[in-house]
Amino acid sequence: xxxxxxxxxxxxxxxxxxxxxxxxxxxxxxxxxxxxxxxxxxxxxxxxxxxxxxxxxxxxxxxxxxxxxxxxxxxxxxxxxxxxxxxxxxxxxxxxxxxxxxxxxxxxxxxxxxxxxxxxxxxxxxxxxxxxxxxxxxxxxxxxxxxxxxxxxxxxxxxxxxxxxxxxxxxxxxxxxxxxxxxxxxxxxxxxxxxxxxxxxxxxxxxxxxxxxxxxxxxxxxxxxxxxxxxxxxxxxxxxxxxxxxxxxxxxxxxx
Amino acid sequence: xxxxxxxxxxxxxxxxxxxxxxxxxxxxxxxxxxxxxxxxxxxxxxxxxxxxxxxxxxxxxxxxxxxxxxxxxxxxxxxxxxxxxxxxxxxxxxxxxxxxxxxxxxxxxxxxxxxxxxxxxxxxxxxxxxxxxxxxxxxxxxxxxxxxxxxxxxxxxxxxxxxxxxxxxxxxxxxxxxxxxxxxxxxxxxxxxxxxxxxxxxxxxxxxxxxxxxxxxxxxxxxxxxxxxxxxxxxxxxxxxxxxxxxxxxxxxxxxxxxxxxxxxxxxxxxxxxxxxxxxxxxxxxxxxxxxxxxxxxxxxxxxxxxxxxxxxxxxxxxxxxxxxxxxxxxxxxxxxxxxxxxxxxxxxxxxxxxxxxxxxxxxxxxxxxxxxxxxxxxxxxxxxxxxxxxxxxxxxxxxxxxxxxxxxxxxxxxxxxxxxxxxxxxxxxxxxxxxxxxxxxxxxxxxxxxxxxxxxxxxxxxxxxxxxxxxxxxx
Numbered sequence: 001x002x003x004x005x006x007x008x009x010x011x012x013x014x015x016x017x018x019x020x021x022x023x024x025x026x027x028x029x030x031x032x033x034x035x036x037x038x039x040x041x042x043x044x045x046x047x048x049x050x051x052x053x054x055x056x057x058x059x060x061x062x063x064x065x066x067x068x069x070x071x072x073x074x075x076x077x078x079x080x081x082x083x084x085x086x087x088x089x090x091x092x093x094x095x096x097x098x099x100x101x102x103x104x105x106x107x108x109x110x111x112x113x114x115x116x117x118x119x120x121x122x123x124x125x126x127x128x129x130x131x132x133x134x135x136x137x138x139x140x141x142x143x144x145x146x147x148x149x150x151x152x153x154x155x156x157x158x159x160x161x162x163x164x165x166x167x168x169x170x171x172x173x174x175x176x177x178x179x180x181x182x183x184x185x186x187x188x189x190x191x192x193x194x195x196x197x198x199x200x201x202x203x204x205x206x207x208x209x210x211x212x213x214x215x216x217x218x219x220x221x222x223x224x225x226x227x228x229x230x231x232x233x234x235x236x237x238x239x240x241x242x243x244x245x246x247x248x249x250x251x252x253x254x255x256x
Numbered sequence: 257x258x259x260x261x262x263x264x265x266x267x268x269x270x271x272x273x274x275x276x277x278x279x280x281x282x283x284x285x286x287x288x289x290x291x292x293x294x295x296x297x298x299x300x301x302x303x304x305x306x307x308x309x310x311x312x313x314x315x316x317x318x319x320x321x322x323x324x325x326x327x328x329x330x331x332x333x334x335x336x337x338x339x340x341x342x343x344x345x346x347x348x349x350x351x352x353x354x355x356x357x358x359x360x361x362x363x364x365x366x367x368x369x370x371x372x373x374x375x376x377x378x379x380x381x382x383x384x385x386x387x388x389x390x391x392x393x394x395x396x397x398x399x400x401x402x403x404x405x406x407x408x409x410x411x412x413x414x415x416x417x418x419x420x421x422x423x424x425x426x427x428x429x430x431x432x433x434x435x436x437x438x439x440x441x442x443x444x445x446x447x448x449x450x451x452x453x454x455x456x457x458x459x460x461x462x463x464x465x466x467x468x469x470x471x472x473x474x475x476x477x478x479x480x481x482x483x484x485x486x487x488x489x490x491x492x493x494x495x496x497x498x499x500x501x502x503x504x505x506x507x508x509x510x511x512x513x514x515x516x517x518x519x520x521x522x523x524x525x526x527x528x529x530x531x532x533x534x535x536x537x538x539x540x541x542x543x544x545x546x547x548x549x550x551x552x553x554x555x556x557x558x559x560x561x562x563x564x565x566x567x568x569x570x571x572x573x574x575x576x577x578x579x580x581x582x583x584x585x586x587x588x589x590x591x592x593x594x595x596x597x598x599x600x601x602x603x604x605x606x607x608x609x610x611x612x613x614x615x616x617x618x619x620x621x622x623x624x625x626x627x628x629x630x631x632x633x634x635x636x637x638x639x640x641x642x643x644x645x646x647x648x649x650x651x652x653x654x655x656x657x658x659x660x661x662x663x664x665x666x667x668x669x670x671x672x673x674x675x676x677x678x679x680x681x682x683x684x685x686x687x688x689x690x691x692x693x694x695x696x697x698x699x700x701x702x703x704x705x706x707x708x709x710x711x712x713x714x715x716x717x718x719x720x721x722x723x724x725x726x727x728x729x730x731x732x
Binding site: 108137169214215224227233234 | 266267270271274275277278279291292293294295296297298299305306307308309310311312313314315316319320355358359361362363364558560575577651654655656657658659660661662665668669670
């Protein structure tokens with residue numbers, strides 16, 4: 001068994017797929033994994049691949065032309081997942097896709113396609129939930145700042161919706177775990193940037209400074225509930241505790 | 257009164273007027289698809305976005321507030337009626353605008369839901385509402401979602417003007433029948449509710465036709481695979497030819513040209529359980545509203561006894577949450593599943609079974625149509641299987657083209673078999689050997705739904721408690 005490994009970036013993953021495909025070792029005899037690799041397996045040869053823009057482009061072009069653009073979007077989303085086997089799931093799907101073409105997207109009962117779709121659903125759903133539950137706080141100079149701690153690396157999927165929503169504001173969204181930020185200056189394009197530990201601490205401090213609108217929102221949130229219909233189970237189903245970390249309306253008492 | 261009002265802070269006003277608005281049901285931000293614009297704040301997403309969920313489990317999508325709760329009417333079911341002693345407050349239009357802008361920037365809300373009690377008179381109230389949304393769209397450059405209530409007895413001109421700034425308008429039907437309305441809300445008449453509704457409908461279809469769309473609103477795209485839904489059997493109204501005078505608008509063409517009129521359609525809501533209507537009556541009214549007024553949604557609101565009034569359930573009566581839930585389920589069956597009201601209920605069986613959902617109930621009465629084979633059944637009949645919804649039915653239809661299905665692969669595709677297993681076969685076999693017999697299936701299905709119905713109907717059984725040998729049996 002040959003295991004192809006690569007860093008957890010989109011470019012490296014696509015290159016890894018390229019190398020695995022062209023190794024001609026037989027699809028049954030290879031596996032793809034993202035680093036870090038935890039336990040090494042016996043009788044396996046580990047081959048590390050580095051990201052290569054040229055090969056990455058070739059794979060993207062192949063997916064778009066031989067399968068479809070929709071398939072490429074799905075691959076991009078799946079690559080953002082935190083599933084340890086994601087790269088192998090993507091690879092197995094692409095094998096089928098290069099054989100069947102765009103028809104593969106309706107072969108929902110094939111195990112490889114099922115796994116791929118499930119991964120895609122998870123990432124899309126998480127992106128959507130953060131679209132709902134991300135909260136910005138406003139600093140004195142009018143810059144809006146939000147913190148998120150998603151399971152998957154959804155920031156690149158999330159920020160375009162805010163770009164459309166608030167085109168003429170200054171805002172930034174920070175992924176605390178990955179120390180990654182999407183910054184949108186009012187008059188310019190959004191860009192992704194990684195942050196140092198010190199920068200993150202500063203941003204965190206700023207975030208928890210509350211203003212009058214935070215209080216008004218919390219007041220509104222409490223008043224809008226009908227006490228005769230109280231239903232915490234239903235509330236938890238729609239808004240799991242996991243997502244309440246930075247939702248200001250819950251901070252004083254998570255049970256309300 | 258004036259002195260008290262002027263001393264209220266914005267926070268206090270917001271608390272009072274949010275509290276007064278909480279009985280309005282609709283908090284949806286769906287139906288409008290609008291991209292963001294440079295220099296403006298906001299966009300709108302067709303599916304709608306919820307931003308939080310309050311302690312009662314209802315979604316918070318919009319800043320749901322009343323403009324004022326200082327009402328001149330005395331509707332018997334209402335908290336804000338003039339004979340109740342509650343704190344009164346009225347916003348200024350600019351205050352609402354700044355709240356919306358600041359909340360929207362922080363991603364708390366998707367837009368504004370503005371309703372109002374009738375303050376001074378209907379004309380004044382509607383004027384203030386109209387002015388608020390006008391400011392929001394022009395001076396504050398807000399491009400997000402706006403849902404506005406039309407006030408009964410408000411002049412047509414104001415309602416129309418408001419419609420050009422709103423995404424959705426609604427006017428509350430309040431009670432399913434006109435007798436109920438006469439008894440509980442003497443200041444409102446059926447006519448004063450239906451005529452603005454008709455006016456908004458006419459304007460919407462006129463505007464849609466001018467922009468090259470079908471005069472009727474879009475419905476679920478999967479409805480095109482169904483035949484005989486309530487929407488295609490709806491009697492069509494010839495709009496322009498019949499009523500040429502009404503289409504002349506109050507506003508100059510320049511204002512109307514670059515704005516769309518209520519793109520997300522209109523909705524309404526009615527109170528369930530305050531009067532004696534049956535589920536069949538309510539559902540028939542709902543269907544008629546969809547067909548004749550082309551409403552986008554009809555909302556139900558379980559009656560919460562707030563006032564001690566003769567002829568109304570006394571305070572402390574359990575809120576009919578389960579009944580409301582069943583009606584919503586049936587409403588979905590009308591809009592997405594191709595059912596009609598008279599298929600689900602009849603004058604002989606006028607109410608839904610609380611123990612079992614409407615679709616299961618229908619299937620149990622039509623066992624002759626089951627089991628159906630997933631490989632050959634058409635989309636419409638798959639949709640009628642309890643437990644199979646739009647997504648599952650589409651997935652089945654799509655994937656069976658490229659290979660045969662098993663119960664295992666159905667599960668993996670995301671089709672939930674809990675209820676569906678009793679009604680479908682895969683290659684001629686059911687999942688388990690089962691008898692297709694009404695009593696047996698009813699027992700199976702009610703057992704499965706029991707926990708669920710108990711949770712929803714919880715407040716109906718508040719007198720249930722743990723048995724205690726010491727207190728109840730007198731053991732010491």
